Amino acid sequence: MRKGLLFILSFFLFSCSGESGEQSSSDEPSATPVAGYEVTLQDLSRTVSASGAVRALNIQQVGAPFSGIINSVFVEEGDFVEEGDVLAKFNLEEIEAELRRAEAQFREVEQRVSRSRALLDREAISRSEFEDLEAEKNVSLAEKEIWETRYNLGEVKAKQSGVITMRDIEPGSPVSANERLFQMENLSRLVIRVGVSELDVIHINRDDSVTVRFDSFPNQSVEAKVRRVFPAAEASSRRFIVEVELEQNSNSTVRPGFMARVLFDVDQRNEAIAVPSEALLASQRGEEFLYKIENDSLVRVDVETGVSRRNMTQILEGLSVGDVVVGTNPTNLNEGNRVRITEWIE
Numbered sequence: 144m145r146k147g148l149l150f151i152l153s154f155f156l157f158s159c160s161g162e163s164g165e166q167s168s169s170d171e172p173s174a175t176p177v178a179g180y181e182v183t184l185q186d187l188s189r190t191v192s193a194s195g196a197v198r199a200l201n202i203q204q205v206g207a208p209f210s211g212i213i214n215s216v217f218v219e220e221g222d223f224v225e226e227g228d229v230l231a232k233f234n235l236e237e238i239e240a241e242l243r244r245a246e247a248q249f250r251e252v253e254q255r256v257s258r259s260r261a262l263l264d265r266e267a268i269s270r271s272e273f274e275d276l277e278a279e280k281n282v283s284l285a286e287k288e289i290w291e292t293r294y295n296l297g298e299v300k301a302k303q304s305g306v307i308t309m310r311d312i313e314p315g316s317p318v319s320a321n322e323r324l325f326q327m328e329n330l331s332r333l334v335i336r337v338g339v340s341e342l343d344v345i346h347i348n349r350d351d352s353v354t355v356r357f358d359s360f361p362n363q364s365v366e367a368k369v370r371r372v373f374p375a376a377e378a379s380s381r382r383f384i385v386e387v388e389l390e391q392n393s394n395s396t397v398r399p400g401f402m403a404r405v406l407f408d409v410d411q412r413n414e415a416i417a418v419p420s421e422a423l424l425a426s427q428r429g430e431e432f433l434y435k436i437e438n439d440s441l442v443r444v445d446v447e448t449g450v451s452r453r454n455m456t457q458i459l460e461g462l463s464v465g466d467v468v469v470g471t472n473p474t475n476l477n478e479g480n481r482v483r484i485t486e487w488i489e
Contacts (some may be wrong), residue, residue, distance in 0.1 A: 179436060179484035180470030185417040187452045188408045193337035193385070193459040197357075197401040199328035200388065202302060205230065207318040208296040216314055218325070224301045230325055231312065233297040242269070242290040249283040256280050268370050305329040308399065328399060333389045334370060335403045338382030346409035347372055353387055357397065365397075366390055410450075417455040418468055419488055423448070424475040434469040434476055435462070435485070441469070443478040 212233040218224060245467065259276050262268045309326035312318060335355065351369040373384040387405050388396065422433045423446075431448050434441040449457030462468070469476065470488040 158271070161441065161444040171313065174439065174481045174483040175476065176485040177436075177476070177482045178470045178472075178486045178488050179467050180418060181226065182418055182458075182464055182466045182468065184414040184464060185455055185457075186239055187412040187415045187417060187450055187457055188454060189450075189452060190457060191339060191343045191407045191409050192404055193339055193357075193407070194402060194404050195335045195337035197333050197335055197389075197397060197403055199305075199330055199397050200331040200332040200334045201303065201441050202303070203305065203327045204220065204323050205299060205301075205327060207322045208299070209233075209293060209320050210405045211297075211318065213312050213316045213318060213324075214276055216310070218307050218310065220307055220310055222307045223305070224327070226301055226306065228301045229298050230307075231299045233299075233327060235294060235297040238290060238294050238297060242287070245287040245290045249280070249287045252276070252280045252283045259286070278444045284429045292488050299324060301327065303327065303329065316364055317364065330399070333397060333399070335367070335389070335405055336384050337386045337387070337405050338377065338380055340382060340406070341376065343407065343409050344372060344383040344385065346411075347384050347385055347407055351407070353408075355387065356406070358402045358404075360396075412450065412457065413427055414432060415455050416459075416462055416464060417463070417471045419455045420444040420451055420454050421471045422473060423456060425476065434473050436467045436482060439481055441476055441478050441480045441482060444468075 164391065171183040182391075212234040213231055215232045216230070217232075217242050218228075218230050224230065256273075256276050257271050259268060263273045305327040307325055308328045310324075311322075318324065347369060349369055349371060353367050353369060354364050356364045356366045364464045367387045367389045370386045370388040373386070378382050385405075385407075418433065423431060425434070426432055430445070431441050432445045436442075444461050446461030449459045451457070468486075469482070476482075
């Protein structure tokens with residue numbers, strides 16, 4: 144009987160001591176698990192993409208100098224020509240005949256002027272008669288030079304080196320004066336013209352570096368530079384034209400007509416102190432703050448923010464590189480809470 148009473152008494156005392164231990168341990172604050180973020184420098188530059196077609200910087204339209212019949216064509220699309228090469232030749236039979244007539248007429252008038260000078264010296268003719276004859280000579284000379292010029296223009300020559308990209312004539316084609324015969328392009332300098340909004344063009348300047356990607360080569364990109372920014376917006380689209388020049392020989396397979404996408408880094412912020420935007424969710428209207436983790440406890444830090452891009456927010460004042468903050472879900476936390484980092488946000 145005594146052993147039974149002792150057992151019951153011992154069990155009762157043990158139970159009381161156990162409850163007292165549990166109560167004392169619950170008085171100690173437990174650490175709340177949080178996701179930590181170490182403050183680093185981020186690139187928060189804004190990128191704008193605009194599309195346009197590749198074109199040669201120098202495009203020349205070769206037109207007909209006069210009306211006539213094309214006798215011969217010596218080039219076709221894709222041919223590279225040097226400055227001075229003959230591209231086509233007119234039928235010059237009529238011009239040659241007119242030139243021979245003008246040359247004969249000039250020689251005849253020149254002989255008359257020579258004889259009249261001797262007569263003038265002997266005062267056999269008046270000064271005015273001699274001057275009239277000299278004027279006739281000048282008119283004859285001008286006509287001869289006109290036909291000589293037309294004869295020389297009968298051979299259509301390249302005014303610059305380049306590639307023939309269009310040929311609009313065939314042998315025997317009748318053409319009118321100034322009608323286009325060929326189009327030539329200098330492929331050593333290629334440009335892309337794209338339209339950007341007024342909100343973006345203010346951040347784009349001449350000689351800015353840009354990245355260009357081509358639909359034909361989706362996994363490749365080339366570097367280019369802004370050559371010029373047009374001073375006024377297009378009336379129809381209200382967009383400003385920006386001309387980008389590809390680096391010379393950057394990609395020999397790029398051709399006029401290829402579609403390209405130009406990437407502009409506008410409002411550059413290459414080395415911005417930034418945190419995940421979720422770190423600021425505890426902020427209320429009129430205040431911006433987040434929780435910094437120091438010695439496993441939360442410290443409220445008031446901050447001044449900048450731009451927010453790609454789920455990151457720029458911190459202008461309040462943090463330094465290397466600080467550790469609560470990266471997500473800070474709304475149920477308070478300053479002084481003990482925390483433990485269970486995961487890191489990259």
